[in-house]
Amino acid sequence: MYALLDPQEMSRADHCAVDAGVPALALMEKAGCAVADVVARRPHATRVLVLCGPGNNGGDGFVAARVLAQRGFRVRVALLGERGRLAGDAAAVAALWRGPVEDATRVDVMAADLIVDALFGAGLARDLDGAARALVERMAASGRPIVAVDLPSGLDGATGLVRGAAAPAVETVTFFRRKPGHLLEPGRSLCGKVRVADIGIPDAVLDLVRPKTAVNAPHLWEALFPVPRRSGHKYDRGHGVVVSGGAWTSGAARLAARGALRAGAGLVTVACPAAALPLHAGSYAAVMARPMERPADLSALLADTRLNTVLLGPGLGVGATTRQLVAIAAPGRRVVLDADALTSFAGAAWSVGDVARQAAALVITPHDGEFARLFHGTPEVLERPGKLARARAAAARLGGIVVLKGPDTVVAAPDGRAAIAENAPAYLATAGAGDVLAGITLGLLAQGMPAYEAAAAAVWVHGEAARAAGPGLVADDLPEALRAVYTRLYEALGME
Numbered sequence: 001m002y003a004l005l006d007p008q009e010m011s012r013a014d015h016c017a018v019d020a021g022v023p024a025l026a027l028m029e030k031a032g033c034a035v036a037d038v039v040a041r042r043p044h045a046t047r048v049l050v051l052c053g054p055g056n057n058g059g060d061g062f063v064a065a066r067v068l069a070q071r072g073f074r075v076r077v078a079l080l081g082e083r084g085r086l087a088g089d090a091a092a093v094a095a096l097w098r099g100p101v102e103d104a105t106r107v108d109v110m111a112a113d114l115i116v117d118a119l120f121g122a123g124l125a126r127d128l129d130g131a132a133r134a135l136v137e138r139m140a141a142s143g144r145p146i147v148a149v150d151l152p153s154g155l156d157g158a159t160g161l162v163r164g165a166a167a168p169a170v171e172t173v174t175f176f177r178r179k180p181g182h183l184l185e186p187g188r189s190l191c192g193k194v195r196v197a198d199i200g201i202p203d204a205v206l207d208l209v210r211p212k213t214a215v216n217a218p219h220l221w222e223a224l225f226p227v228p229r230r231s232g233h234k235y236d237r238g239h240g241v242v243v244s245g246g247a248w249t250s251g252a253a254r255l256a257a258r259g260a261l262r263a264g265a266g267l268v269t270v271a272c273p274a275a276a277l278p279l280h281a282g283s284y285a286a287v288m289a290r291p292m293e294r295p296a297d298l299s300a301l302l303a304d305t306r307l308n309t310v311l312l313g314p315g316l317g318v319g320a321t322t323r324q325l326v327a328i329a330a331p332g333r334r335v336v337l338d339a340d341a342l343t344s345f346a347g348a349a350w351s352v353g354d355v356a357r358q359a360a361a362l363v364i365t366p367h368d369g370e371f372a373r374l375f376h377g378t379p380e381v382l383e384r385p386g387k388l389a390r391a392r393a394a395a396a397r398l399g400g401i402v403v404l405k406g407p408d409t410v411v412a413a414p415d416g417r418a419a420i421a422e423n424a425p426a427y428l429a430t431a432g433a434g435d436v437l438a439g440i441t442l443g444l445l446a447q448g449m450p451a452y453e454a455a456a457a458a459v460w461v462h463g464e465a466a467r468a469a470g471p472g473l474v475a476d477d478l479p480e481a482l483r484a485v486y487t488r489l490y491e492a493l494g495m496e
């Protein structure tokens with residue numbers, strides 16, 4: 001359900017299934033039937049044009065064409081490439097198609113109610129160009145509803161990036177499990193509704209393939225989620241510290257502190273310049289505010305070793321003082337770096353690697369711009385194709401957890417595990433929402449949750465809180481909306 005397989009992993013799953021005795025041709029037959037079922041359920045589609053490519057994606061198209069014709073649809077098939085060059089299972093199913101096979105480069109795409117895009121799937125090996133690209137562009141311009149087989153052709157299943165061109169589908173039928181490209185933008189927006197068809201690959205192959213990417217959902221972290229116990233005490237629930245900027249920029253730290261408290265931290269202290277003290281004290285009565293005029297004041301505050309989890313960044317300011325505060329906070333503590341704390345290390349990712357080595361745990365929560373600034377001059381991270389690979393490379397480079405934010409937030413760990421979010425509504429992109437996320441992460445870390453799971457859970461509950469708050473959301477609503485999300489989670493996790 002939740003595992004996501006990139007094209008190599010999917011190919012291994014396919015081979016494992018065949019080794020276990022499932023005939024490859026049966027997989028293709030089931031795949032084509034599943035596509036036909038989806039087409040048959042679409043309204044107003046009697047004339048169906050199936051565009052087949054030169055590989056097995058095209059093979060699925062030939063099966064779908066045959067099944068739809070048997071069910072009374074008026075089906076035309078057009079092939080990109082020479083029929084004589086089809087091989088293996090694709091050649092076998094093409095031979096069962098009794099109708100004409102048109103030349104896809106000349107076919108009239110407008111003479112159909114619906115187009116089945118079976119040109120390229122997992123085997124996409126390079127950017128589309130020439131006749132393939134022209135065909136995809138004609139399909140996109142046709143305005144006809146498109147049902148994509150496995151992936152919209154030209155979409156890279158591993159990265160979610162478009163290679164050359166891709167036509168947006170109304171529905172995409174994929175097989176066994178979804179692929180990262182179905183969740184990562186722009187892939188997600190191009191796929192339309194994604195349906196996963198069971199084609200007879202046994203679930204047990206996942207034990208052999210061991211995919212490291214998953215949808216971010218409670219299954220990943222629920223066993224480690226801190227659920228209060230009746231016998232517990234607030235001091236068991238951690239003490240988080242939010243380091244705040246001055247009065248004029250203290251709103252970000254306030255949002256973070258509220259997020260941390262609502263996420264269940266036992267205690268939250270805000271360390272701030274004196275001018276910001278009344279603002280923090282007057283925010284939530286439950287937040288404790290302590291004066292911090294200079295970095296030495298943070299050292300003094302953190303001398304109390306119970307204050308073992310620290311967030312730096314929201315509204316903190318960019319520069320040497322922030323770098324100094326990070327250096328004071330990191331040793332032996334669990335640390336979240338966001339916003340200005342990341343920009344303060346622009347082009348100096350190696351310094352954040354040092355922070356990770358000294359800290360008990362490190363989570364960074366950049367958006368794309370902060371990520372690009374931080375890893376400026378680190379081509380082994382920035383030049384990786386796509387958000388998933390970049391977040392993974394960054395986590396490995398730093399030795400810490402990377403939360404690369406966006407509509408498809410990726411959480412990546414140095415050991416290669418990664419989770420992709422799919423629950424964030426578009427209206428979550430609002431001022432201050434990132435500050436609340438950093439605060440929730442702080443709150444979960446303070447309660448002792450392991451860093452990867454804490455970051456993934458924070459992203460998920462943040463998305464759910466936005467949905468609970470609904471359209472018109474402002475960031476201030478998010479901490480409040482966490483209550484409804486926690487109520488459901490605690491119930492599901494069996495709170496005493």
Ligand SMILES: NC(=O)C1=CN([C@@H]2O[C@H](COP(=O)(O)OP(=O)(O)OC[C@H]3O[C@@H](n4cnc5c(N)ncnc54)[C@H](O)[C@@H]3O)[C@@H](O)[C@H]2O)[C@@H](O)CC1
Pocket residue numbers: 010011013014027028031053054055056057058059060119120121122123124125126127128129132149150151175199
């Ligand atoms: N792996 C599995 O378990 C199953 C796979 N099936 C289907 O098989 C597909 C994968 O099949 P293949 O591995 O044959 O790959 P594809 O059919 O996706 O594409 C491979 C073919 O396209 C050509 N090609 C790749 N990139 C190109 C480009 N940019 N321009 C022009 N030509 C290009 C290749 O030379 C090759 O001929 C899946 O997407 C799915 O639809 C299904 O039949 C069911 C089972």
Ligand SMILES: [K+]
Pocket residue numbers: 057117118119120121148149150151152153
């Ligand atoms: K396709």
